[in-house]
Amino acid sequence: xxLLLDIVSWILxxxxxxxxxxxxxxxxxxxxxxxxxxxxxxxxxxxxxxxxTGLMLQAGWGLVLAKxxxxxxxxxxxxxxxxxxxxxxxxxSGLKPQTVNDNSNSEEETSSKP
Amino acid sequence: MYIIPxxxxxxxxxxxxxxxxxxxxxxxxxxxxxxxGTKTVLFIAVIDFLSGRQAFLDIAIVYALINFISxxxxxxxxxxxSKTALAEED
Amino acid sequence: xxxxxxLSVLLSAFWLINSGHYTSLLLxxxxxxxxxxxxxCHRMDVVDGESQPLELTFTIPVYWLWLIKEVTVANIAxxxxxxxxxxxxxxxxxxxxxxxxTDLGIVIYANSxxxxxxxxxxxxxxxxxxxxxxxxxxxKDLLTGEMDRRVCKVEP
Numbered sequence: 200x201x202l203l204l205d206i207v208s209w210i211l212x213x214x215x216x217x218x219x220x221x222x223x224x225x226x227x228x229x230x231x232x233x234x235x236x237x238x239x240x241x242x243x244x245x246x247x248x249x250x251x252t253g254l255m256l257q258a259g260w261g262l263v264l265a266k267x268x269x270x271x272x273x274x275x276x277x278x279x280x281x282x283x284x285x286x287x288x289x290x291x292s293g294l295k296p297q298t299v300n301d302n303s304n305s306e307e308e309t310s311s312k313p
Numbered sequence: 314m315y316i317i318p319x320x321x322x323x324x325x326x327x328x329x330x331x332x333x334x335x336x337x338x339x340x341x342x343x344x345x346x347x348x349x350g351t352k353t354v355l356f357i358a359v360i361d362f363l364s365g366r367q368a369f370l371d372i373a374i375v376y377a378l379i380n381f382i383s384x385x386x387x388x389x390x391x392x393x394x395s396k397t398a399l400a401e402e403d
Numbered sequence: 404x405x406x407x408x409x410l411s412v413l414l415s416a417f418w419l420i421n422s423g424h425y426t427s428l429l430l431x432x433x434x435x436x437x438x439x440x441x442x443x444c445h446r447m448d449v450v451d452g453e454s455q456p457l458e459l460t461f462t463i464p465v466y467w468l469w470l471i472k473e474v475t476v477a478n479i480a481x482x483x484x485x486x487x488x489x490x491x492x493x494x495x496x497x498x499x500x501x502x503x504x505t506d507l508g509i510v511i512y513a514n515s516x517x518x519x520x521x522x523x524x525x526x527x528x529x530x531x532x533x534x535x536x537x538x539x540x541x542x543k544d545l546l547t548g549e550m551d552r553r554v555c556k557v558e559p
């Protein structure tokens with residue numbers, strides 16, 4: 200049982216690290232700001248979720264588990280809010296997202312900045 | 314077993330800092346700093362288990378709160394001066 | 404009144420989790436500070452169904468389970484895009500309609516869109532959410548309206 204828990208938490212920690220690294224790589228490989236927010240989203244949801252779940256399995260029942268759960272809940276809520284706030288502020292300041300399909304009428308929409 | 318996640322998180326924090334220095338626009342920098350902050354929270358949690366003392370989790374919670382508030386605060390600050398900030402970057 | 408009570412219970416739980424010391428003096432401090440904050444929030448008139456959505460208690464766990472599944476699938480898709488490089492993405496801006504009746508429901512919907520990697524909600528006017536999608540597939544998934552329906556079921 201102990202060994203099984205160790206193995207599962209090891210797998211979770213490693214895959215969480217992998218997703219975190221992937222998201223950080225995305226920060227470099229994606230071309231513009233709006234696509235980079237998606238990469239940051241990967242590190243915030245998958246990375247944080249998997250690593251914290253892996254730690255939770257090692258924590259056992261107690262206050263440590265509750266605190267880890269609190270960190271996970273808060274980081275999920277805060278990262279989405281911060282991500283939306285950044286994207287909205289960037290749009291409002293006149294930064295235009297690169298798009299491939301020009302038939303969508305989003306270009307006129309974004310150009311009507313205050 | 315906590316060494317590998319800790320090292321990878323340090324590498325990721327380094328990459329995020331590079332993006333914060335390079336970032337072509339202001340918002341890229343803010344995004345990178347936000348990523349750096351959330352990874353710091355994870356790093357503190359992992360270090361907590363690595364040291365085996367489990368006394369740092371409170372610091373991680375406080376860091377998560379401060380990171381969120383600081384990002385929102387910076388955005389509020391630049392909301393009113395964003396035109397000049399973007400012009401300067403160009 | 405029940406919202407103030409819910410807030411007090413929540414704050415007490417938060418104190419108990421973070422404190423770790425259960426002496427009578429500290430428990431007394433807990434009661435005093437929780438009462439103080441609850442009275443303050445009540446006087447500021449911020450305690451209502453929006454800050455303490457009690458009606459969601461039993462409906463939202465099912466939605467969370469579905470959301471976790473969606474987030475997992477989307478994470479794998481975006482990770483694949485990262486490793487394939489910038490050629491595999493096709494960013495687009497789409498508009499989706501939020502059919503929820505309450506503000507709370509719309510916020511849950513917009514937040515779920517942002518939480519799922521591959522789609523970020525960048526603007527919200529009345530009932531229309533502007534979404535930036537990373538690839539064509541994620542945009543198509545969102546336009547099917549599955550998530551919209553599920554959030555509609557969740558809200559009171």
